[in-house]
Amino acid sequence: LYPIIEFCACFVLKKLVFALCPRVCDCQSEPRSCQVGVSLVTDGCNCCKVCARQVGDECNDQEKVCDPHRNLFCDYSGSRSGDLGVCRAQNGRPCMHDGTRISSGSMFQPSCKLRCWCxxxxxxxxxxxxxxxxxxxxxxxxxxxxxxxxxxxxxxxxCDSPRVLIIAAFAFRTIASSVARGRGHRRSGCRQQASMWSHCTKTCGLGVSTRVSNANTECKLKREVRLCEVRPCHQAQSLTPKYGKRCMKQKRAPHKEHIVYSGCRSVRTYKPRYCGLCKADDRCCTPKTTRTSTVRFECEDGRAFYKRVMVIKSCRCHRYC
Incomplete structure (x- = not known):
């Protein structure tokens, strides 16, 4: 009896959701991009693209959709009318940052230069x-x-020369247009250009790296993001040099493993190479040469997506930490 009641309730709810949807999609105000780290998703009416709502934002089942990539859902328990709810995170492991407990799905800003999510x-x-x-x-x-x-x-x-003053946005465009990769597309006349990938945002654990590139159909400079992991946080002992050495340059993972991101994991298993650690405080090891691989992730709820991931080919130890 209970499964039948549950099925009927879900069926009625879906009918109510689509009853509130427009008969004709009007996506003139559809955003082309969202804020840093906010997903661009399809609305609940399967009509237009919208910027996903984050933890604590108002939501509904039509145009105000909670971010599915952060495992958020719309909670109507505190709503009197039932029209609007609040985005909340599904049960997940919390994060600890500088002694502060951060719940899963929450956004926090450790500094004005970083925006992070648990x-x-x-x-x-x-x-x-x-x-x-x-x-x-x-x-x-x-x-x-x-x-x-x-x-x-x-x-x-x-710069040293008083005539050459490169401010933030101008510097970013200059570097992107100056570093050419390959001979470009001969048919389209688009010369491929890309800046260098930035350093990983985290020294251990999963972070992100960015660059600008015009390797797209519009041949326009766009920001690209890839996942990166210089070394795992829980394997510091195995990456520490022994036998009187000051630094361990690099080391492969002992066995193949899945890459876990936002509660989802890679379809394939990998045996990544990590950069080691140094005993001396004035030295550190960072990636020297890398490549970018496209990895397919699958989630327990059936969702699947692709992400660019950094693959370390070699590391170097230096004092420019």
Missing amino acids: MDGAEGCMPLCAHETQVPLAHLCPNARLQPVQGECCSRWV
């Missing part, structure tokens, strides 16, 4: 000052250095 015990961060990790080319900007700007969070690049 996703089932794992932190994911996006840089808000991405241009700071893109050092200008030496012949365009000799002795480039970051200079704080009063009243602003992000710094700007300054």
